[in-house]
Amino acid sequence: MSAVLAESLAPARYVPAALPATTIPVAAGDGIGPEIMDATLAILKAADPALAFHAVTVGLKAYEGGLMAGIGEDTWQAIDQHKIILKGPITTPQGGGYKSVNVTLRKTLGLYANLRPCVSYHPYVTALHPTMDVVIVRENEEDTYAGIEHRQSDEVVQCLKLITRPGCERIVRYAFEYARAHGRKKVTCMTKDNIMKLTDGLFHKVFDEIAPQYPEIATSHMIIDIGTARMASRPTDFDVVVTPNLYGDILSDVAAEVAGSIGLAGSSNIGHDCAMFEAVHGSAPDIAGKDIANPSGLLLSAVMMLVHLGRAKPATDIHNAWLCTLEEGLHTGDIYRDGVSRRKVGTREFAEAVIARLGQQPKKMAAVDYPEREPESLVHPDVSIPPHVNAKKALVGVDVFLNWDTDTRDPNELGAALEGLAGEDFRLALITNRGVKVYPNGNPQTLRTDHWRCRFPALKETVDGQAISRLLMRIADAGFDAVKTENLYTFDGVRGYSQAQGE
Structure with missing residues (x-):
């Protein structure tokens, strides 16, 4: 038993909640990830013994195994079964087409809402x-x-x-x-x-x-x-x-x-069917393995996970024990301050201190009390389609983007050529460069690149796609490189495209 744990045992034996068994897929992550995950899981087990944890492959190990998204098949299977994951910080290799694990998980699983509580813990953490x-x-x-x-x-x-x-x-x-x-x-x-x-x-x-x-x-x-x-x-x-x-x-x-610090920030990513809880700070490989990292960000994310699962008592107990640990000045090096902190502790010792205070409430900071709710009880709204979304849509022109480069990059030269290509269905209204009008009557001081937007409104009330195709054929036959087009529409008569600067 450590000195911190021995001197700070709760006055009464802590009795964890009796809750149904639940399995949580866990991705320890990279750098300091395994250390802070071990600390977090130790606290979770002490407060909620019915939790089980299933390790999955995410991060450098997956990248090194040839998975460009950094996610192992075991991870997808575990999330599909349990609808949840607790994840440590990930290192994404630079270059080489590697995908961000976070973005891939959020988008693939439909985790449309990211929640970040940002709370001051003054005076124990500088804020x-x-x-x-x-x-x-x-x-x-x-x-x-x-x-x-x-x-x-x-x-x-x-x-x-x-x-x-x-x-x-x-x-x-x-x-x-x-x-x-x-x-x-x-x-x-x-x-x-x-x-x-x-x-x-x-x-x-x-x-x-x-x-x-x-x-x-x-x-x-x-x-x-x-x-x-x-x-x-x-x-x-x-x-x-x-x-x-x-x-x-x-x-x-x-x-x-x-x-106070991004290192203390918890985070949840919520979807209709799945949820991911993660530390938002980096993997900090420079301090990995030194037992000095602060597990608080991941721990507070795990508290959010417990609330999401309807496990209010362990969530409340862990959060309050964490606040007590801060109040008593047992701080990891990142938040340690002379005159405020009582002792600098490492990752494992900090976790032990939190465990020893389970069942206690802070005396100076406000205690938390998460209400009992059914799992995932927060309403996930269904989106509606208001009547005005089914608007009358009319094609009224086209923006043609050209890759055009000459020694002078003279917009008047380009404009003169395109005026003759507009045909019977369109007129050339303007040319912009980087969104700024350069033709007609542009400012010669405007910086001009090799990328030009050419706006062709229809001469009639509407046109069809064939008229746009004919316009593009004329532009191509004249030797211009059209790299992109955007059709211009109105919806119930309201313009669905932006004006250019200077238009």
């Missing part, structure tokens, strides 16, 4: 805002994380940002259901719809449509740049924040650091 308690709800499948990218010329690559109405509705409803289930008072939506009026505009619009269905919850919207700044400077203004994928990725890391 910029001692009373911070925010939950980031991040859409987890769409946006630029669809991973659809193309190189279209020597100088230009593109990444498609995909936002869907069903995806927006699902994550927004989930954020409100989470707030309702956990007694949260406010949900804030963050987007950049002052610039991306269609994609982010759709997310904001769906939020505004759904919010009135939860009249007891206050709502607000913020542009993501000022919203992120406010999260860093005034996080107590927020309660639950819902946002698209990329913004949520950045915002949740900012919030975790402001709260």
Whole structure:
């Protein structure tokens, strides 16, 4: 028995909950992963003896075995059987076409909601805002994380940002259901719809449509740049924040650091049928094997897992024991501070300290008390198709993107050539470069690459695909390289495409 464990035994014998047996697939991960997973599982076993753990292959071992996605077949089979996984940090090899394990699991399993509670543990962990308690709800499948990218010329690559109405509705409803289930008072939506009026505009619009269905919850919207700044400077203004994928990725890391450390942040990835709980910090191979890593991030993720499984008592007991350990100054090196910490402990010793405090409650920080619920009791919303989605769709033109390069890159030369190719169905309205109008009457100071968007509106109310095909044939016959097209549609007479800068 360690000195820490011996001196801090609970005053009364701890009695764990009597719960049904459950098996959890476990991926230890890479770097410090095996150490912090061992510590976390020891605590889970002490608080919930009915849990069993099944090791699966994820990360470097899978990559080295030739699996480019870093996931073994045993992992897929275990998740399919148990609908859950607890995962440590993963190292993804650089280059060579290796896929991110996290992204693959989230997208393959439909884990559409990423939850990141960001809580300050002042004064035991240094925090910029001692009373911070925010939950980031991040859409987890769409946006630029669809991973659809193309190189279209020597100088230009593109990444498609995909936002869907069903995806927006699902994550927004989930954020409100989470707030309702956990007694949260406010949900804030963050987007950049002052610039991306269609994609982010759709997310904001769906939020505004759904919010009135939860009249007891206050709502607000913020542009993501000022919203992120406010999260860093005034996080107590927020309660639950819902946002698209990329913004949520950045915002949740900012919030975790402001709260104290990303190393303490728990995370869950929730789908209709499956869930993944993981540490969000890196694998830290430089400190692997030294028994100094802090297991708290993975442990708090495991607490979220217990809540998800309807195992409220062990979740409450572990979380409170962890808070007691912080209060008593038994800290790993990453959060150790002279004058605040009482002793610097290693990974195993920290886990022993938490186990010894099972059944205790913190005296200075607020204790937690997870309510008893049925497993996976949080509502998973079904998406609807409002009548206005079935809009009358009309094809009214086409944007043709050309890879065109000359010594001068003169847009007037390109425009003159394309004017003669527009034919009887179209007119050349404008040419843009990097989204900025360069023809007609462009600014000569605009930086011009070898990638040009050429907008051809229809001369009639609508056109058909054959007219666009004929236009593309004329462009090809003239020697131009059309690398991409985007049809221009209206929906119930409302334009479904953005204007160019300067249009």
